[in-house]
Ligand SMILES: *[C@@H]1O[C@H](CO)[C@@H](O)[C@H](O)[C@H]1NC(C)=O
Ligand SMILES: *[C@@H]1O[C@H](CO)[C@@H](O)[C@H](O)[C@H]1NC(C)=O
Ligand SMILES: *[C@@H]1O[C@H](CO)[C@@H](O)[C@H](O)[C@H]1NC(C)=O
């Protein structure tokens with residue numbers, strides 16, 4: 001987590017300018033990685049504190065709720081812009097899950113929304129991936145624990161337990177059968193803002209986690225995430241599936257691990273991904289000031305208000321012997337097998353993943369274990385707070401400081417509760433599949 005790029009806008013701008021002036025022909029991603037590299041030293045003090053706080057928080061959780069809560073940390077770097085929409089039905093030939101180095105073609109033709117909307121129910125296909133856990137409808141909240149510790153990422157948030165969240169109307173299943181996780185919208189608070197963070201009680205060493213959501217938290221001050229992680233962070237590994245802050249419209253997926261996990265390149269074509277590498281290629285939290293290996297989606301409807309306006313979408317995170325991969329599909333591009341509950345990632349209809357971290361550089365059985373899924377919505381803190389005055393990010397062309405008139409994220413979050421009516425998750429389902437051929 002945490003490149004504190006946003007807290008260093010001037011530094012970053014100067015460095016970028018310097019790069020542009022002196023290395024005019026270098027690819028922008030190289031400029032970016034250099035900037036990221038240069039920013040590391042500055043970020044290190046903060047991230048060490050974060051790592052320490054995580055361990056403290058994790059210890060507290062273990063005491064109160066044995067065996068279940070994995071604390072995670074989330075976080076990363078911001079990225080620069082791009083705008084292509086999702087991918088569809090292309091990909092690199094059928095067997096994308098059969099080899100860690102597959103997916104060599106990222107050249108997929110960009111799909112156009114020509115009105116061929118997938119059937120809402122999909123078509124069942126033969127697949128070795130079997131449903132082992134599902135959360136949907138009125139039973140959605142069964143099998144999750146409500147986390148009530150302080151936010152390890154330093155947000156101005158109070159996470160409610162299940163009873164308090166239910167009584168406050170912040171966790172419920174709505175009339176559409178979708179689970180809602182909202183935040184307190186009271187104006188002029190004297191303390192933190194109330195929110196919800198939940199973790200599945202289950203843990204898996206491999207699987208496909210599929211999130212089908214129609215709405216996610218958005219707006220200045222918000223920092224939502226949906227991710228999985230294992231115990232003893234970062235030993236169990238962390239896979240950030242959906243994450244971003246403030247007004248961002250492009251998702252960022254990131255992994256954070258123990259030392260020894262890398263990606264082979266920062267070139268999307270080489271990696272076989274549709275997204276853009278925005279962090280480094282060393283995923284070790286301890287060696288990169290917790291930056292991790294981040295990838296920003298090329299889809300400008302993959303996060304935030306744009307995701308919501310587009311009717312949401314489906315994310316699939318696959319952890320198996322071949323590595324970790326993340327796919328995103330807008331509602332009209334969800335593969336039929338996924339809709340039918342018989343996901344088969346080897347089908348070409350899955351298309352190019354937005355992100356993938358191959359087993360060739362990061363052996364999954366070494367770096368990821370006992371993963372639970374987690375939702376949260378925090379405010380400000382290490383990422384949303386430090387990005388408060390940043391602009392020029394997809395979706396956040398104007399800074400939150402400018403847009404709200406508040407010079408700090410924290411002051412805005414405390415005062416303007418009515419600004420958080422869109423800061424909610426509305427989830428159709430979370431389903432977990434395991435490889436059981
Ligand atoms: C995918 O793998 C299966 C089994 O290994 C093989 O029979 C099939 O031909 C492969 N398909 C493609 C498109 O490579
Ligand atoms: C939940 O999903 C399962 C499997 O897809 C489905 O059979 C069931 O009807 C759903 N339950 C609700 C309450 O929507
Ligand atoms: C990325 O890799 C592809 C395939 O090897 C190559 O054609 C392209 O020039 C590379 N891009 C950059 C920016 O290096």
Ligand SMILES: *[C@@H]1O[C@H](CO)[C@@H](O)[C@H](O)[C@H]1NC(C)=O
Pocket residue numbers: 187188415416417
């Ligand atoms: C918060 O309180 C201040 C001072 O009383 C007041 O000026 C402001 O309008 C209040 N803000 C909201 C959103 O109610």
